[in-house]
Amino acid sequence: MRIHIIGTGLLGASLGLALSAQKYQVSLEDTSPTAQQLAADLGAGTVLAEDSNVEDPQIVVVATPPDVAAQTIATALATYPHATVTDVASVKTRLLESVRERVDGSELDRYIGCHPMAGREKSGAIAARSDLFTARPWVICSDADTPRNRLGEVEAMAEATGASVIHLDPRIHDAAVAKVSHVPQVISSLVASQLRHAPLEEVALAGQGLRDVTRIAASDPRLWTQILAGNSEEVRSVLQDLRTELDEVITALELGPGSTGALAKAIALGNEGHDRIPGKHGQAPTTYAVVTILIPDTPGTLATLFKDIGDLNINVEDFRMDHAPGQKLGIVDVSVVPATQQELEIGLLSKGWQIPESVIEKEGIA
Amino acid sequence: MRIHIIGTGLLGASLGLALSAQKYQVSLEDTSPTAQQLAADLGAGTVLAEDSNVEDPQIVVVATPPDVAAQTIATALATYPHATVTDVASVKTRLLESVRERVDGSELDRYIGCHPMAGREKSGAIAARSDLFTARPWVICSDADTPRNRLGEVEAMAEATGASVIHLDPRIHDAAVAKVSHVPQVISSLVASQLRHAPLEEVALAGQGLRDVTRIAASDPRLWTQILAGNSEEVRSVLQDLRTELDEVITALELGPGSTGALAKAIALGNEGHDRIPGKHGQAPTTYAVVTILIPDTPGTLATLFKDIGDLNINVEDFRMDHAPGQKLGIVDVSVVPATQQELEIGLLSKGWQIPESVIEKEGIA
Numbered sequence: 001m002r003i004h005i006i007g008t009g010l011l012g013a014s015l016g017l018a019l020s021a022q023k024y025q026v027s028l029e030d031t032s033p034t035a036q037q038l039a040a041d042l043g044a045g046t047v048l049a050e051d052s053n054v055e056d057p058q059i060v061v062v063a064t065p066p067d068v069a070a071q072t073i074a075t076a077l078a079t080y081p082h083a084t085v086t087d088v089a090s091v092k093t094r095l096l097e098s099v100r101e102r103v104d105g106s107e108l109d110r111y112i113g114c115h116p117m118a119g120r121e122k123s124g125a126i127a128a129r130s131d132l133f134t135a136r137p138w139v140i141c142s143d144a145d146t147p148r149n150r151l152g153e154v155e156a157m158a159e160a161t162g163a164s165v166i167h168l169d170p171r172i173h174d175a176a177v178a179k180v181s182h183v184p185q186v187i188s189s190l191v192a193s194q195l196r197h198a199p200l201e202e203v204a205l206a207g208q209g210l211r212d213v214t215r216i217a218a219s220d221p222r223l224w225t226q227i228l229a230g231n232s233e234e235v236r237s238v239l240q241d242l243r244t245e246l247d248e249v250i251t252a253l254e255l256g257p258g259s260t261g262a263l264a265k266a267i268a269l270g271n272e273g274h275d276r277i278p279g280k281h282g283q284a285p286t287t288y289a290v291v292t293i294l295i296p297d298t299p300g301t302l303a304t305l306f307k308d309i310g311d312l313n314i315n316v317e318d319f320r321m322d323h324a325p326g327q328k329l330g331i332v333d334v335s336v337v338p339a340t341q342q343e344l345e346i347g348l349l350s351k352g353w354q355i356p357e358s359v360i361e362k363e364g365i366a
Numbered sequence: 367m368r369i370h371i372i373g374t375g376l377l378g379a380s381l382g383l384a385l386s387a388q389k390y391q392v393s394l395e396d397t398s399p400t401a402q403q404l405a406a407d408l409g410a411g412t413v414l415a416e417d418s419n420v421e422d423p424q425i426v427v428v429a430t431p432p433d434v435a436a437q438t439i440a441t442a443l444a445t446y447p448h449a450t451v452t453d454v455a456s457v458k459t460r461l462l463e464s465v466r467e468r469v470d471g472s473e474l475d476r477y478i479g480c481h482p483m484a485g486r487e488k489s490g491a492i493a494a495r496s497d498l499f500t501a502r503p504w505v506i507c508s509d510a511d512t513p514r515n516r517l518g519e520v521e522a523m524a525e526a527t528g529a530s531v532i533h534l535d536p537r538i539h540d541a542a543v544a545k546v547s548h549v550p551q552v553i554s555s556l557v558a559s560q561l562r563h564a565p566l567e568e569v570a571l572a573g574q575g576l577r578d579v580t581r582i583a584a585s586d587p588r589l590w591t592q593i594l595a596g597n598s599e600e601v602r603s604v605l606q607d608l609r610t611e612l613d614e615v616i617t618a619l620e621l622g623p624g625s626t627g628a629l630a631k632a633i634a635l636g637n638e639g640h641d642r643i644p645g646k647h648g649q650a651p652t653t654y655a656v657v658t659i660l661i662p663d664t665p666g667t668l669a670t671l672f673k674d675i676g677d678l679n680i681n682v683e684d685f686r687m688d689h690a691p692g693q694k695l696g697i698v699d700v701s702v703v704p705a706t707q708q709e710l711e712i713g714l715l716s717k718g719w720q721i722p723e724s725v726i727e728k729e730g731i732a
Contacts, residue, residue, distance in 0.1 A: 117573050134660070135697055137571055168567065176568035179560055184579040186615055187557050189636025190608050191550050196639045202542035204532065205503050206643045207483050212578040213550040214643065217636035225630040228619065236619035242556050243612055246605065249552055253594065253602035264591040270555025270583035273562045277572045277580065292492060300676035302685075306669035315665045320686055331492070 003157065004029065004057035004080070006072055008039035010120060011088045012063030013128035016044025018161040021130055027054045039125040056080070059153055062087040066226040070098030077107045084150040086114045086157075090177060091230035092141045092170035112154050113141040115173065116163055117181075123220055131162065138163035141170045178234035185216055185224060186239065192217035245269070288317050289341035293332045294354040305332065305353065312347040314340045369523065370395065370423035370446070372438055374405035376486060377454045378429030379494035382410025384527040387496055393420045405491040422446070425519055428453040432592040436464035443473050450516040452480045456543060457596035458507045458536035478520050479507040481539060482529055483547075489586060497528065504529035507536045544600035551582055551590060552605065558583035611635070655707035659698045660720040671698065671719065678713040680706045 001024050005012045008030040016026045016039060026045030030036035040047045048054060060076045060083045062069055069089045076085045089095050092113045099111055118136040120127050138158040142151050158165050168176070192214040195203055228235055245266060252262035295301050309316060318335035336344055345355055367390050371378045374396040382392045382405060392411030396402035406413045414420060426442045426449045428435055435455045442451045455461050458479050465477055484502040486493050504524040508517050524531050534542070558580040561569055594601055611632060618628035661667050675682060684701035702710055711721055 117571055136573070139571070166567075166570065172565075172567065173571075176564070176571045179564050179568060180572045180576045183560060184557050184576050186612075186632065187553055188575075188579050189633050190611050190615075191553050192637075192639035192643075193611055193632070193635040194545050194549060194604050194608055194639060195642050196635060198542070198545050198642065199538075200642075201532070201534065201538065202545060203642050204644060205483050205505065205539075205542045206546045207485065207502070209485070209554075209582045210546045210550050211643065212581050213554050214636075214640050215578050216575045217633075217640040219633060219637075221630045221633035221637065224633045225626050228629045229623070229626050232619040232622060236616055238560050239612065239616050239619070242560055243609065243616065245556050245559055246552075246609055246612070249556075250602055250605050250609065253598040253605070256598060257595070260591050260595050263594045264587045266552065266559070267555050267585060267587035267590045269559040269562060270580075270585075271558075271587065273558035273560060274580050274583040276561045276564065276569050277558075277577065278566070278570055299679050299681045300673075302682055303669060303673035303676040306672045307666075308669075310666035310669040313665055315663075316668055319668070331495075 001025070001059070001153075001157070002027070002054070002057040003045075004054045004060045004083070005045060005063055006030070006060065006076060007063035007065075008035050008044065008125050009063065009065075010123050010125070010127050011116065011118070011132070012061070013039040013042060013044045013125035014118070014130065014132035015061060015063065015088070015116075015161065017042065017128055017130035018133060019157065020045055022160040024157070024160065027057065035125055039128070042125060042128060044125065044128065054080070057083050059083060059157055060085045061157075062089075065223065066091065066095070066230055070095055070102060073099050073111060074102035077103050077110055084110055084112060084153055086112045086154050088114060088116055089230075090115055090181070090227045091174055092139075093174045094230050096141070096170055109145055109147060110150065112146055112150060113170065114154065114158070115139040115141070115177070116158070116161070118163070123223070133158075134162035136163050137166050139166050139168050139173055141168060141173055174231050174234050178231055178238050182228060182231055182235045183238045183242065185219060186228065186235070187242070188214055188217045189219075288335035289338040291334045291336065291341060291344050291348070291355060293334065293348060295332055302332075305348075308348060308351050308353070309334065309344065312344060314344050314347075367391070367425070367519075367523070368393070368420065368423040369411075370420045370426045370449070371411065371429055372396070372426065372442060373429035373431075374398075374401050374410065374491050375429065375431075376489050376491070376493050377482065377484070377498075378427070379405040379408060379410045379491035380484070380496065380498035381427060381429065381454075381482075381527065383408065383494055383496035384499060385523065386411055388526040390523070390526065393423070401491055405494065408491060408494060410491065410494065420446070423449050425449060425523055426451045427523075428455075431589065432456065432461070432596055436461055436468060439465050439477060440468035443469050443476055450476055450478060450519055452478045452520050454480060454482055455596075456481055456547070456593050457540055458505075459540050460596050462507070462536055475511055475513060476516065478512055478516060479536065480520065480524070481505040481507075481543070482524070482527075483543075484529075489589075499524075500528035502529050503532050505532050505534050505539050507534060507539055540597050541600050544597055544604050548594060548597055548601045549604045549608065551585060552594065552601070553608070554580055554583045555585070655702055655704040657700045657702065657707060657710050657714070658721065659700065659714060661698055668698075671714075674714060674717050674719070675700065675710065678710060680710050680713075 003019055003024050004027045005016050006029045008028050020026050028036055028039050028045040028047050036047055060080050062072045064072050066089045069087055073085055073087055096113055116133050116138045118132045155165050248262050249266050252259040314336055316334055320333045349355055369385055369390050370393045371382050372395045374394050382394055386392050394402055394405050394411040394413050402413050426446050428438045430438050432455045435453055439451055439453055462479055482499050482504045484498045521531050614628050615632050618625040680702055682700055686699045715721055
């Protein structure tokens with residue numbers, strides 16, 4: 001299978017690395033000869049002689065910045081008249097409209113919009129990695145007119161990177177990314193912005209809560225301006241809802257004692273939304289039961305613990321250990337489906353494991 | 367040095383663990399006998415017989431919820447007439463006023479307000495760890511009337527936990543935590559709140575960016591209502607500035623093409639604020655090497671993995687599993703001391719485990 005990738009930034013170069021490792025034949029193209037060569041040197045694919053086209057690639061992947069994606073897709077459809085053309089842009093509805101304005105209907109059937117939900121804080125081929133897409137959602141926006149065989153080719157390519165394919169209508173995709181990606185980006189930036197003029201003695205108090213909330217505030221303004229402008233209606237709608245709730249908090253803080261109910265409500269609604277973020281494998285958000293086990297800090301103890309859990313034939317959905325050097329005990333949190341919690345607790349207690357009383361699963365970074 | 371800790375939740379119990387390890391004599395007290403006993407069982411200190419007071423502690427640390435801190439401090443000043451009394455509450459100005467209303471001036475000299483800037487995602491003694499304060503700021507709000515020897519005792523205690531002592535005026539402290547802690551909490555909750563009614567197919571696209579921004583949205587509404595109400599003026603002021611910038615973004619999204627400058631500005635100002643956040647730990651951190659392993663999602667696999675790690679005689683310092691939507695593959699991050707990383711990787715590869723290329727930085731999302 002021959003794949004031609006146009007745009008060798010983080011996503012294009014990572015895709016090239018991932019597919020080259022899977023025996024795809026990958027060729028690379030970028031408006032920057034330096035970026036193109038860097039991606040090739042890293043092993044993302046081969047670079048063609050100047051002005052020559054690739055010989056009949058099965059798939060052309062457009063991985064350019066969003067603001068030139070539509071034109072690049074249209075050009076690729078014309079240049080490679082047999083190829084399936086796909087892309088990796090973060091907003092799908094407006095891009096599809098732009099492509100539609102540029103090519104005629106029959107050509108459009110060869111275009112299948114995609115959005116692999118992967119990224120890093122660094123950009124460019126230098127930040128590329130072959131496992132960027134591993135275990136990440138790869139959204140495919142096809143419709144009834146999309147030929148089955150072309151759809152199958154794109155699915156196979158996505159799966160070859162280790163990604164999980166999800167089929168979505170472009171509008172549903174755009175509404176979703178507004179909530180789960182674009183609005184969090186805007187808000188993270190706004191929180192970080194409040195630190196611009198904070199004295200150093202104040203920012204010195206920064207803790208993990210702030211670091212988490214503002215991590216993505218380090219993102220590239222050029223890229224994000226294009227993404228936000230491309231999904232402006234969906235993003236604006238969510239931001240307006242958020243502003244309404246923000247105003248309620250501000251009003252409650254102005255009114256002082258007696259209006260703390262509105263503060264509690266804001267935090268509680270946040271709890272509710274947080275609980276909807278899905279757990280394992282994209283299943284319905286399950287609130288797993290967490291069983292906490294105290295373990296001695298010695299090599300091999302974890303193996304024994306997980307062997308005992310395996311012997312009970314209970315699947316571990318998630319687990320986490322917190323432990324510090326010098327501390328007498330490690331604390332292991334094992335998440336299981338609630339129906340198996342009691343069986344797990346009884347089984348582990350009978351094998352001599354120490355399970356303290358239920359942990360209150362509320363965060364408290366104060 | 368004898369320390370008496372009132373309130374054996376996360377902070378009180380962690381302090382007890384840290385100080386007991388440093389040969390302080392620690393006694394514990396909590397309104398909940400269960401919480402008190404759990405903290406003692408974990409090694410945080412000793413529990414006294416009912417209704418007996420501690421014999422002349424040098425320092426009494428009040429680590430209760432904020433809404434009872436002032437009264438508990440006043441009571442402690444009366445109960446232990448020679449002790450220095452300190453606390454760990456997140457808001458200082460209003461607490462100091464409340465204490466002042468309850469005790470007379472000479473007694474007030476024995477009170478030194480503190481705020482160790484440490485916390486976790488969980489609450490209660492069960493979540494306590496001896497290194498909770500390590501390399502974290504420990505704010506001391508003393509004034510010119512504070513006796514030198516008492517100040518020295520509190521500084522020595524804070525330093526014994528591994529924390530970095532910072533002296534701040536209570537008002538500057540409260541302005542700082544509004545920006546670095548309280549506003550991030552409110553905003554994280556508001557972002558999560560927007561997911562309350564999102565269809566499951568939408569929240570299925572949640573990635574690391576959303577998870578980071580909303581991690582603290584799982585916080586306890588009762589605790590946070592007390593904190594926000596206690597620092598309402600500072601929090602309101604920052605939220606109003608943030609709302610002004612939010613309005614500019616919303617307006618730019620409404621106006622559409624031609625007003626993308628305002629979008630770029632919002633993200634760029636976020637970059638600027640983000641750059642002001644100091645490095646993760648102010649001082650020499652213990653950084654573990656993280657080895658990432660891909661594992662099939664079947665019962666017993668974790669047991670085999672940890673047995674294999676145990677057979678290499680390498681101790682696991684921390685571990686974490688992440689999930690992929692719709693994919694039967696788990697990603698396990700195992701933290702070990704750096705000197706053992708290579709041995710672990712080679713050992714696991716030789717046993718057939720799949721280790722993708724080294725993961726150095728956290729992934730972002732676009």
